[in-house]
Amino acid sequence: MQCEIITIGDELLIGQVVDTNSAYIAKQLNKIGVSVYQITSVQDDKSHILQAFKDAESRVDIIIITGGLGPTKDDITKRTIAEYFNDVLVRDEAVLENIKILWDKYIRQKLLQVNIDQALVPSKAKVLMNKLGTAPGMWLDKGNKTFISLPGVPYEMRTLLSNKVIPKLKEKYHFPFILHRTLIVYGLGESTLAARIESWEDALPKHIKLAYLPNLGKMRLRLSAKGFDENQIRNEVQEQIDKVLPLIEKEFFGYEDEDGNEEAVVANQLTKIGKTLAIAESCTGGKLAQLFTSKPGASQYLKGGVVAYATQSKIDVLNVPEQLINEHSVVSAEVASAMAKNVLKLYKSDFAIATTGNAGPTKGDSNAEVGTVFIAIATADKVFCEEFNFGNHREKVINKGVNKALEMLQKEIFKN
């Protein structure tokens, strides 16, 4: 069963908005056995949208459309859908009722005609009620093909997808089971890893696909398979994993969680062992803390963090001795270690991690070469630090710093 995702909006094509919806939809569809054949982003333009519908219908069974459902004039998706289905727009009273409820609760202004018009839907469409927003989702059958239109606002789209779309798709189609298992491998470049596992890879059964996904200092090795017998698929993939693991014994780190979040591995383990974490960040600037706090449940294990960006703040807030900074420079193992130890004390946590480095483009407060990063980990009874050079591109240095910090943290926490 194949799907195509069509995202509509000039804002995508001028680069004002990054399309995060498609990846989310693709991931959720994959879990139920629907492959995404293609993702197509098109303009707010009727003839372009119609062409995209036609092309997609010729290629796949399920067409998911997002975007273009707001109340204003640049939104033409609904009228274009009606035209594509030789249909007319009619008012849906339940949608109008929902709009009124949202309006009373959040806007408290007079309902305008454009808002009332949001209750217009193609007469052939089944409404997917969107309780979080005024634009309804729509489901249109065309024989064995299905068109689904969802609002572009990410949390509205996500909620409709989980609560309405996935259950209805499972009702209509009989899906194969798709399994992805992703192995995290540290310390091997893409080509070295490929050479190491070449004979295993060459012997992989045809229906098990392998992909190398490099990501700043780590590799993800993804095995994918699909079929109607879930147990068989699981066993076959496990069998291949059992074969490859001995080849990467030292470098294999673990499995990626379902959503690909490495911090989730740390979060889950900390929650499981009932320990807490504090974070002191200089060059990573809050990105580590933000990764953890973006997910629910962070209050279970995260005490908090300090973004000690300016040198003086390392002294004022983290009590790093000024003399230590003068002697070793603010980008040094000594300062990183002091930051980790002190943030551990400040937050009374079980683990602490600290980063200090120079992400560039200029040298800033230290004389350290651009790209130099020190990462230290402290626990009640010890502190240790590693030095890295992540090259001369700011974004890369920050991201590699975050990845490496997560790696060190994982290694330390899993000892417990």
Place this chain on the structure above:
Amino acid sequence: MQCEIITIGDELLIGQVVDTNSAYIAKQLNKIGVSVYQITSVQDDKSHILQAFKDAESRVDIIIITGGLGPTKDDITKRTIAEYFNDVLVRDEAVLENIKILWDKYIRQKLLQVNIDQALVPSKAKVLMNKLGTAPGMWLDKGNKTFISLPGVPYEMRTLLSNKVIPKLKEKYHFPFILHRTLIVYGLGESTLAARIESWEDALPKHIKLAYLPNLGKMRLRLSAKGFDENQIRNEVQEQIDKVLPLIEKEFFGYEDEDGNEEAVVANQLTKIGKTLAIAESCTGGKLAQLFTSKPGASQYLKGGVVAYATQSKIDVLNVPEQLINEHSVVSAEVASAMAKNVLKLYKSDFAIATTGNAGPTKGDSNAEVGTVFIAIATADKVFCEEFNFGNHREKVINKGVNKALEMLQKEIFKN
């Protein structure tokens, strides 16, 4: 002049990776007057890629391809390009030399055949040397059409795009000038705004396009125009802005910066007036700090921040009196104000901002309703706080909190 972006990779279609490259490329191309007609993400599959090339060539003049250029077996882009151009792959000695240099510097292992093979390029291609990585960019002319293939690693792609692709495109084509001006409007819903400016919008000249871009609590109103006479375009758009501003006088906040980053407005102003900022975050969890530190130059104005996630850390690190928390709850105006005042003192900054709230999904340490957020701003001589409810979706609450904090901060800082 129109372009199509083709991004290649199974990882995009299973949702493991969000395609951020396309938005970046689109934004850069727009600046030189190239419109992106469509963005298409396809699988690592020869026939699918060939079809996408063919379709794109029939629609546009410039085809930019990213992804599928790594050293391992799942990468077939280069061979497919050679096939599409009836070409053969030949070794490029300069590319091989670059690979050897990178290898010696960063990998320090034996060069493998797969790495040597990265120096293979279609004989008809002009190489765009990628000094940051081993996969070269490629430029292929086909009459007046151009195919450009770039590596998928974002910072490699970005560097090649700026340094090689844009200059070469400007040499080959004569581009019109494209202007986007984006007005930030606070406090009006999409439909209320649309009704307010309806007669102005209806009278817009045909070649000036208007788009409404809602984003959690604020609206962006984008005017776009293109033509060969830059001055004329600028004047015409300015004329329309001068007409619309009186209609939204109270709600108009300012213009979005070129890259759409609202924090850049705060950052630039702070740098300009030589003042500093400190941040205390509870529910926004480091996201505010991370927004500022992700860009170079943050050390000019950002002293740092505290992520006081656990209640106890507000007491231990930010010296919020325990009694205040007991009396008013941890999610309260009193606590937010104390956090802002104390982080100002701690970091000795000129401005401070603090967030405390309940992002959900559960009530956590406070009894505040999910979605309740208090945001406080402190300066040397005052502190004030506002209360919000951002609904019951965690991601939305955090993002709205960040947006609202930036809005309050902008308003306060621009008074100076």
